[in-house]
Amino acid sequence: MGPKPNTKEEKDDTQKQPRTEMEESATTFEGEKKKSRSRDKPDPVMITDALTDVRTKYHINPREIGHGHYGVVRKCMDRQTREWFAIKSIRKSKVGKVDVLKREIDILKEVDHPHIIKLVEVHEDVKYLHLVTELCTGGELFDRIIAKTQSSEGHFSEHDAATIVRCILDAIAYCHDVKQIVHRDLKPENFLFKTEKEDAEIKIIDFGLSRHDTLNFGVMKTKVGTPYYVAPEVLKREYTKSCDIWSIGVITYILLCGYPPFYGDSDNQIFESVKTGRFDFPSPDWDSISDDAKDFICCMLRKEPSKRLRAAEALKHKWIKDQSDEEDTISRERSKVQHSSNRSVTFKKFMGMQKLKKAALGYIATHLTNSEVGVLGDIFHKIDESHTGVISLQDLDNALAHGKLVPFVFEGVCQRLFLCIICTILFGERERSYQITQNVFGIFHPCSLQETFHQNYC
Template identity: 50%
Template structure:
């Protein structure tokens, strides 16, 4: 029975598998294994293929069951797609007649859940703000990567799904379980009620939600880190859900007396019932709490991470086709409020002379001052391809999150900008008007017109915008 791989292979030919179980997942046991070639140790989850044909419950009411095979295939697809220091790395997938084996990096530092329990039993009773900030910013950074670069919604963020790489206090944190995760293209809301009661967002209970639900869960985790108990209580799941839907939480004394107003402000902006008013991951990353409480080294790392994200987005914009650049500028005209606020701050910090444009010299100065000299060659090459300067509107078009420009209403606005005759499609003459060249219009049409009918439909336009 073939499932997730293209051929049957013997995992023992590459790895020596230990006998002792070190953990268990939704439907498999985890052991250590050692590469025969390098001697490097990994973790290996072994799943009996017969169990994957059994349906599993992923909802509370109405009762819904999905074959475990569907969830497993999706998890493997996601793990193969991602590459981030706070996400568990999938090394290999092997399949034999009986089992499926997932080989991942080895984490020996235990669950975040266990460290929270140890903190609650200590004299302090909870994490310090600095230590909590170091954990929360890693989680948000990983989720920003999932949301913005891959349109992945995790849907089950909780302390049990984070492992520390080692037992060291400052060990790297890893998100380990993507069993309930899914790709989200923004075209329609997710409707399956999944997650864990204490951490579930109110819109998930209403069964109409998007990836903003992950930010709610992060708000709950941050709350627990800072006081030692969850914000929403109840004697059973139904009571917890009612508290979640009422957003019924308080910063009670004495646990919250010494917690800063900035920390409480970030929690309030994550535990917002309306998901459209909730902070996105990118917005949360630049909340002033992190800069105020994190150590100098950690703050510097945050700046470096922000610069890398900015560089990645600018590079993505520079490599986009001409039609997509125009479309992004059209969408950028209407981006405002919370969506724009954090990007305006970033732009102002890079526009050193305040003239409304970022130049090569300005960006290089900022990068050099933050100890990221190795990026200067990339920045120079990048801005050279963009006329050596960026005004604010182009900066906004280049750096806004995929989740913003892939909203259906934003895609429709951009599409209608090119559909000059209002026919519901973009033809060659429309493209010539937008691009100013018959050759460019012909090339663009060939690239985007997937059904070769001589025009670009809204679905074809949307697919072009989703492509990197």
């Protein structure tokens, strides 16, 4: 699906910028300051077959609209057509496995579906790989779930949930049956809405863990995925494309109640819950949800992979077909229940930590080199003498008192606390990193991380 023309707001935003700023914006990447340039050597790795200057065709707005493990996302405008796109700039020195990145690019070039992000062009220069894609401004499904759990409804209506799931199934049926592609990491963070409208198109945006299932009779053995959404057979390292069906079943469950079917206070507890394959529909949260919706989820979350519905079969399920025909307004009204169970609270903490971790990783991708990230890990383990997987304030005080920290890394208390947070998030245990982060954020100032914390925890 091709990109849509820029809106009036986007046009006005462009017109306000001086010509000189437009011409220079592509070179003003945050974190690429002079001291960084002198420190980093040009990366010789080639991912495409040629080096090109993305600025020749596109004006790049310097303001970030997203970030991930390896780089940042900004808006860019085609200088001739004045259409707006998104550009993901990946710092090549951050990429550990070039072949995995190449595979993702090849898959994005291969697919063409209205519910999969459209890759427009790829440009590569000495330091960065730039992926130009269609622009989606409606935010993540992740964010809409959070918003719903905090609303009077507490979750999506059956109609809205079925509409989203149908779009996801349509894209996955295309991947599985037409392209023989397995996604392997379907989760709310990997879906974007085209616009902010309630009925906006939803797009799969991340194929970083995807692969073709044409080898070994479609059986895969690499343990990949995210705790709440991973299928039990993936944990056993022998699985097929039906692992995607399981993940969609989990997403459906969350859309309808605001929390996941498999839960725990740590990753290991979640994995153990997933391995059992046992889940329920607790009262009163599920009392107003239709039997058809529950049956659909049960068909998607069958522990035996071969007994699960295929994506094409799931599209024909009664719940999907009936809810897609017309909105059930009675169901929508009856479903306005605020869920405050322990499961929901635990899941909100997890979702909040994922948001905080993304913000931290975005900072690291922009500001730190691989060697500096390695230093963070070394410092973390030196401070964490008891090997608990978490840095306490007492640990930090002891480290400062005994000179265990490299002087040039720390130039102030806030930076020390920032390092503590980053180290704990990256190298510590998830549930404990929440505790340490909560303790120190009262005197921590970098606004993007602080805002993320307060929005998702406070």
